[in-house]
Amino acid sequence: MEISTLDLSRRRAREKPQAVAWSAPDRSWTFGAVETLTNRLANALVALGVGRGDRVACLTRHQPECAMLVLAAQKIGAVCMPVNWRLAAPEVQYIVGDGKARAMMADPEFEPVVAALDAPTLLATFATRPGGALPALEDWIAAHPDVDPGFMPGPDDIALQLYSSGTTGLPKGVELSHRAMAHSHINGVSQEWAYDPAVHVNLNVLPAFHIAGAGVALMTHAFGGRSVTLPDFDPKVALDAIEREGVTHAFLVPAMIQFMLAVPGVETRDLSSLKIISYGASPISDRVLTDAMRVFGCGFLQVYGLTETCGAVTALRAHDHATEGPKAALLRSAGQPMTDVEVRVVRPGTRDDCDDGEVGELWIRSPKNMTGYWGKPHATAEAFEPDARGEPPWFRSGDAGYWKGGYLFLHDRLKDMIVSGGENIYPAEVENALMLHPAVADGAVIGVPDEKWGEAVKAVVVLKPGTSATEREIVDFVRARIAHYKSPKSVDFVDAIPRNPSGKILKRVLRETYWAGRDRRIA
Numbered sequence: 001m002e003i004s005t006l007d008l009s010r011r012r013a014r015e016k017p018q019a020v021a022w023s024a025p026d027r028s029w030t031f032g033a034v035e036t037l038t039n040r041l042a043n044a045l046v047a048l049g050v051g052r053g054d055r056v057a058c059l060t061r062h063q064p065e066c067a068m069l070v071l072a073a074q075k076i077g078a079v080c081m082p083v084n085w086r087l088a089a090p091e092v093q094y095i096v097g098d099g100k101a102r103a104m105m106a107d108p109e110f111e112p113v114v115a116a117l118d119a120p121t122l123l124a125t126f127a128t129r130p131g132g133a134l135p136a137l138e139d140w141i142a143a144h145p146d147v148d149p150g151f152m153p154g155p156d157d158i159a160l161q162l163y164s165s166g167t168t169g170l171p172k173g174v175e176l177s178h179r180a181m182a183h184s185h186i187n188g189v190s191q192e193w194a195y196d197p198a199v200h201v202n203l204n205v206l207p208a209f210h211i212a213g214a215g216v217a218l219m220t221h222a223f224g225g226r227s228v229t230l231p232d233f234d235p236k237v238a239l240d241a242i243e244r245e246g247v248t249h250a251f252l253v254p255a256m257i258q259f260m261l262a263v264p265g266v267e268t269r270d271l272s273s274l275k276i277i278s279y280g281a282s283p284i285s286d287r288v289l290t291d292a293m294r295v296f297g298c299g300f301l302q303v304y305g306l307t308e309t310c311g312a313v314t315a316l317r318a319h320d321h322a323t324e325g326p327k328a329a330l331l332r333s334a335g336q337p338m339t340d341v342e343v344r345v346v347r348p349g350t351r352d353d354c355d356d357g358e359v360g361e362l363w364i365r366s367p368k369n370m371t372g373y374w375g376k377p378h379a380t381a382e383a384f385e386p387d388a389r390g391e392p393p394w395f396r397s398g399d400a401g402y403w404k405g406g407y408l409f410l411h412d413r414l415k416d417m418i419v420s421g422g423e424n425i426y427p428a429e430v431e432n433a434l435m436l437h438p439a440v441a442d443g444a445v446i447g448v449p450d451e452k453w454g455e456a457v458k459a460v461v462v463l464k465p466g467t468s469a470t471e472r473e474i475v476d477f478v479r480a481r482i483a484h485y486k487s488p489k490s491v492d493f494v495d496a497i498p499r500n501p502s503g504k505i506l507k508r509v510l511r512e513t514y515w516a517g518r519d520r521r522i523a
Helices: 005-015 031-048 063-074 089-099 108-115 137-141 178-192 211-222 235-245 254-261 286-296 326-332 377-383 427-434 471-479 507-515
Strands: 020-023 028-030 055-059 079-082 103-106 124-127 158-165 171-177 201-204 226-229 249-252 276-279 299-306 311-316 342-346 360-365 394-404 407-413 418-420 423-425 440-450 454-463 490-493
Touching: 005 031, 005 063, 005 178, 005 211, 020 031, 028 031, 031 063, 031 137, 055 063, 055 089, 055 108, 063 079, 063 103, 063 158, 063 211, 063 226, 089 171, 103 108, 108 124, 124 137, 158 178, 158 211, 171 178, 178 211, 178 299, 178 311, 201 211, 201 235, 211 226, 211 249, 211 311, 226 235, 235 254, 249 254, 254 276, 254 286, 286 299, 286 326, 342 394, 418 440, 418 454, 423 427, 427 440, 427 454, 427 471, 440 507, 454 471, 471 490
Parallel strands: 020 226, 055 079, 055 103, 079 158, 103 124, 201 226, 201 249, 249 276, 276 299, 454 490
Antiparallel strands: 020 028, 158 171, 299 311, 342 360, 360 394, 394 407, 418 423, 440 454
């Protein structure tokens, strides 16, 4: 049987129970304490009636507690599904209902959202910490034994379910197996990071509902490193943590790097403990990257991947980061496939591989690929392309790119997804809210270049005859209905939206005005 990150987590508790596993701003947990807490939590879920295959939800900024719920669920064959805490209440309602969650943990600040849920499958709700009406986690589990329930997952059992919005605008639950997570962590990121648990201190400022935040957190724990976590990203606080805790590794989205570089006095900080900064999830400008390489003075690792591939599948390694010479052009590259990953660039409308330099769709085959979309067999079938020789199928990423000299370059997005500050935003979902405005006759949503966030959401609107609306009114209207980060940052008013003969909006035509002169239009 293949080893899992749960196996490794159990092993670390036996080997180094007194070593610190998690450091949060207000407390820390040793590996032994994590084992005790997750055992009690697992047994509390069993007593509640939660069993193999059941889903449990998590709505929290606090990463350690979420990771512990993931591990506790795995110990009984259940599956944790972290929920994006930035979502509006109706969006949380949909995800909890879609997953048929049997239990839910939330930060006290999100208790009003939990209280408003109409979720008949929920058997219990509890809070990560004291301070609200819900029972706090450690009080809720106190009466239950700290003995490991002993469930041993198979490689095909689901280990984690993360929600990734689709082009229909409705979130889909991405099922990631123990095999996928093991290959991602053991044969992937840990190798690229030159992981050494004896010295590894990871700064994790990414949310637990994000594949990078969840994956790096669980990987660091499984390999016996120490995670330094912050519930919110503040660039100065992050720099303080690097100095104070001797951070060796961090995964950051480009906007975070840019904000840290803007902190007064950053160039005089003692950042000598840093070995590698991994970055990805959205575009990074040449200026930000070269400035970061100079200021942080460590290795940089660019990664490309998706939730559906359990994170990174290609990497531009530290030795390929150069500001001068022939390798300087590689700073725009997504690198080369990682261990256990095959990537094809396929000519659209065919099954043929593109020539070098020719843009096509990225197809990915790897043990890290998702099992499927929870409860959506049709969407799962559409996401995979069977292999003509009977080998495992290819995941169709919907992203476009090309090969050049053995390196992958990302070019454009076949799907309409917008990536802003590392968050995936699907225009259909925003357009659904936009079209509810009484003055809007037609509308489309696109991503436009943004120096801070990579992309910003723009609405292009046609008003009904005889009506009027301001940019501010449109933005506020949409913000009242969906999460703020998904809402338009700007609105352009036009006479007509370009469409093809079948009525489909020509997003590429709309984007061209804003992206003209740029050769890279994707994270």
